[in-house]
Amino acid sequence: MSLTTAPRGTYDLMPNEALAWQWMEMIIREVFISYGYGEIRTPIFEHTELFLRGIGETTDIVEKEMYTFIDKGGRSISLRPEGTAPVVRAYIEHKLHGQGGTTKLFYLGPMFRQERPQAGRFRQFHQFGVELLGEEAPLADAEVILLAHDLYQKLGLTELEIYLNSVGCQHCRQKYKEALISCLWDSSAELCSTCQLRLERNPLRLLDCKNASCQKITSQLPSIHDYLCQACQDHFSQVIGFLDQVKVKYEITPRLVRGLDYYSRTVFEVVNTELGAQNAICGGGRYDGLVEECGGPAVPGVGFASGMERLFTTLEQRNKLPIFSRAPQIYIISLSDQFALIAFELTASLRRNGFKVELGFSSKSLKTQLKSANKSGAQLALIIGEDEWKDHQVTVKNMSDGSQTRVEWQELIEQISELITPQGVINE
RNA sequence: GUGGGCGUAGCUCAGCUGGUUAGAGCGCCAGGUUGUGGCCCUGGAGGUCGAGGGUUCGAAUCCCUUCGUUCACCCCA
Numbered sequence: 214m215s216l217t218t219a220p221r222g223t224y225d226l227m228p229n230e231a232l233a234w235q236w237m238e239m240i241i242r243e244v245f246i247s248y249g250y251g252e253i254r255t256p257i258f259e260h261t262e263l264f265l266r267g268i269g270e271t272t273d274i275v276e277k278e279m280y281t282f283i284d285k286g287g288r289s290i291s292l293r294p295e296g297t298a299p300v301v302r303a304y305i306e307h308k309l310h311g312q313g314g315t316t317k318l319f320y321l322g323p324m325f326r327q328e329r330p331q332a333g334r335f336r337q338f339h340q341f342g343v344e345l346l347g348e349e350a351p352l353a354d355a356e357v358i359l360l361a362h363d364l365y366q367k368l369g370l371t372e373l374e375i376y377l378n379s380v381g382c383q384h385c386r387q388k389y390k391e392a393l394i395s396c397l398w399d400s401s402a403e404l405c406s407t408c409q410l411r412l413e414r415n416p417l418r419l420l421d422c423k424n425a426s427c428q429k430i431t432s433q434l435p436s437i438h439d440y441l442c443q444a445c446q447d448h449f450s451q452v453i454g455f456l457d458q459v460k461v462k463y464e465i466t467p468r469l470v471r472g473l474d475y476y477s478r479t480v481f482e483v484v485n486t487e488l489g490a491q492n493a494i495c496g497g498g499r500y501d502g503l504v505e506e507c508g509g510p511a512v513p514g515v516g517f518a519s520g521m522e523r524l525f526t527t528l529e530q531r532n533k534l535p536i537f538s539r540a541p542q543i544y545i546i547s548l549s550d551q552f553a554l555i556a557f558e559l560t561a562s563l564r565r566n567g568f569k570v571e572l573g574f575s576s577k578s579l580k581t582q583l584k585s586a587n588k589s590g591a592q593l594a595l596i597i598g599e600d601e602w603k604d605h606q607v608t609v610k611n612m613s614d615g616s617q618t619r620v621e622w623q624e625l626i627e628q629i630s631e632l633i634t635p636q637g638v639i640n641e
Numbered sequence: 642g643u644g645g646g647c648g649u650a651g652c653u654c655a656g657c658u659g660g661u662u663a664g665a666g667c668g669c670c671a672g673g674u675u676g677u678g679g680c681c682c683u684g685g686a687g688g689u690c691g692a693g694g695g696u697u698c699g700a701a702u703c704c705c706u707u708c709g710u711u712c713a714c715c716c717c718a
Contacts, residue, residue, distance in 0.1 A: 218709075273716045277642080295718085324718080329642080331712060340718055407715065423714085472717060482718095493718060520718025548676070581670095583678040598676060612678070 222328070222336025232537040237368070237525065238321060241341050244364045248356075250319040250343050255299035257323065261289040267298030267507050269474030271414070278326040292325035296518055297475075297500070298507065300344045305509035315347040321521075333491030333523045342497070342518035346504065349513040351448050354479040354499055355455030357515050361483055361495050362461045368524075369533035373494070375462065376482045378469040379449040380417070381441045383477065383502070389440040390416050396434055403430060417470040436467040448478055475500040479515065485527045494527060495519040540590030541571035542633055544612075546582040548598035556597050559607065559625060566626050567635030587612060592633055595625075 219225060226234060242252065261281050268274050280292040293299055300318055309316045321341035328334060343360060345353050358375070365373050380386055393416040397404070401412055405424045412419065419431055441449065456463060463481070471480045480498035488494070497517025504512040528534050543563060547556035553576070560572040571589055573582050579596065586594040596608040596617075607625060609632070610617040620628045 221709085278716080326717075328716075329714095330710090331714095334717075338718070342718090410715095418716090490713065491717070496718060518718060523718060546677095579676045580674080580678075583676095585678085587678040594678080596676080600676085608676095610677075615678080617677085 220336070222330040222334075224335065228539065229537065232539070233528075233534050234521070234525065236535060236537070237521065237528070238341075240368055241321060241364065242319075244360070244367055245319040245341075245343060248317070248343075248360050250317040253300060253303060253318045253320055254322070255293075255296075255303050255320065257325075258290050258292050259299055259302065261291040263298050263302050263507065264291055264294060267301060267475065267503060268295065272472065272474055274326065274473075278328055280325050280327055294324055294326045295473075296320045296322075296324065296340055296342050297344060297503070297516060301346075301504055301507050301509070301514070304344075304346055304512075305504065305507060310347060310504075310510055310512050315345060315353070317343065317345050319343045331491065332489040333520070333526065335522060339521035340518045341521060342516055344514055344516035346514045347512050348515070349501065351451035351479075352455060354448075354452045354515050355459075357497065357517060358452075358456060358463075358479075358481055359459055359461055361481075361497070361517050361519070365483065365495075368528060370485075370527060370531065372531075373527075374464060374484045374486065376466040376469050376484060377453075377456075377463040378466050378480050379437070379441060379445060379452075379478050380470055380476055380480050380498075381437060381445045381478060385440050385442045385445055386417075386437075386477075389435075389437050392435060392440065393417070393419065397430070400430055418472070420468040420470055431468075437470075438467055445478055452479055471496060471498060475503040475506070477501045481517070483519070485523070485530075487530060488523060488527065491523065493520075494523040538590065540569075542569045542591060543571070543593045543595060543629070544586035544589050544591035545570060545572045545595045546579065546586065546597065547573065547576050548579055548582075548596070550576050552576075552597045552602055555602070555622070559595065559597075559622065562626065563629065566630075568629065568633070569635075583610075593629070 245252070261279070264275050264279060270276070274294050279294055282290055284290050300320060304310065304316060304318070319341065322339065323337050324340050325337055327336055330336060343357060345357055358377070362375065365371075381389065394412065397412055397416075397419070401409055403426065404412065404419070405422065405427050408419050408422050408424070408427050411422070419427070420434070422428060422431065438446075453463075453465075469480060469482060471482070476498040478499045478501070481496070482493045483495035484492050485494055486492055495517055496519075497515070499513070499515040501513040502511075503514060504510065545556050545560050545563075547553055556572060560570050563570045571591060573585060576582075579598070583594060592612055594610040594612055596610060598608075601607050601619065604619070605622050606619045607622065608617050609620050609628065611632075
């Protein structure tokens with residue numbers, strides 16, 4: 214417990230980084246809106262029950278990672294560990310299914326999971342995502358994947374890999390699970406200890422074990438594609454057909470199984486392989502049973518969630534972040550407290566005319582204040598001292614070449630406007 | 642929850658097998674310029690060596706505990 218450090222797994226976003234985040238958020242919103250999605254802002258916390266039902270009681274997320282507490286009304290409340298269940302809850306609560314047709318929603322905000330932090334993993338982290346509800350056609354799956362693809366493209370990330378798979382419907386998945394169990398029963402002793410547990414709890418997870426000896430064994434296993442029913446096969450091949458048509462490159466990975474219980478048929482991930490152990494920046498798929506599971510009508514859905522910290526790291530790593538400057542255009546220097554009033558007034562007037570102005574707060578020596586002006590990155594320094602004061606003028610100094618002129622207070626805005634524009638571009 | 646690495650100045654780090662007042666670079670402050678920044682020069686401030694305990698004549702250095710951090714496992718964005 215320390216007063217002077219942020220809680221484990223959390224961090225402060227400092228001003229320069231916050232600019233980059235704002236830029237990311239802007240692009241994300243633009244792309245989502247252009248695809249016809251509307252933003253929804255659900256509460257940061259929900260009734261715990263929602264996540265138990267929505268995510269699955271036996272998933273790690275709800276078993277050991279949720280921030281859960283009892284509020285003063287005796288209700289069990291949890292900070293949201295993911296965004297889909299709350300959106301589905303809101304969809305049901307506002308009876309959006311009653312409006313007919315499909316519903317396209319996106320969200321963006323903090324999520325909370327109590328895990329040990331590591332590269333690309335935080336306890337408070339940020340996700341954005343989309344949910345397309347009320348449509349079971351393969352075209353919906355393809356559109357959601359295309360959306361993710363185009364979004365990363367728009368952010369300048371062209372070299373990401375898309376992994377694609379189908380985990381089938383309840384029926385084919387069940388048959389496949391049984392097949393895995395019977396194939397592995399005899400050799401189970403050769404599996405790593407966690408895989409032995411997986412064999413009992415969730416055999417699909419065996420497929421992406423990182424242990425080399427497990428991989429050797431599981432590489433002999435049949436593919437889930439051999440167990441897909443005709444309808445699931447058709448669905449998958451149509452999704453692929455649409456993606457091919459719009460030249461979205463993907464890799465079919467029969468071993469890709471996603472951890473959350475609610476997925477059915479299409480699942481996909483967008484991966485940055487240079488990211489470390491936690492390299493998925495986006496995960497999603499179809500969840501046809503979820504709305505009903507959460508107490509709504511039997512409405513199909515498909516969507517994805519993307520981790521903003523991992524996305525940010527990727528953008529940084531690949532030099533795709535624009536350079537942001539917080540530098541003022543003009544730095545105002547007053548050489549004595551007796552000129553503070555006029556300096557303050559000139560600052561206000563310049564700001565009201567759209568210039569980005571910084572005012573030195575104390576009247577130190579000119580040298581010191583010019584150093585501050587220099588450090589601030591301002592293009593112009595305005596100096597008000599004894600001489601200027603007497604003549605109702607200011608000295609305007611160009612910080613890049615050191616040249617300076619005297620300007621009447623009355624003409625300042627006009628003169629400055631000839632040197633720089635309110636956007637901060639020098640008029641040459 | 643489990644395992645490994647790392648905690649020395651605001652930042653990045655050095656400090657060899659224990660041995661005087663714990664160092665460097667960058668940054669910060671002041672001066673070299675009576676009212677002129679960047680470059681250069683000179684000087685200065687700034688450290689309970691993460692914390693607690695132990696071994697020792699002597700600990701930043703060795704041992705134990707603890708906290709923090711980081712990477713990995715589990716799992717996930």
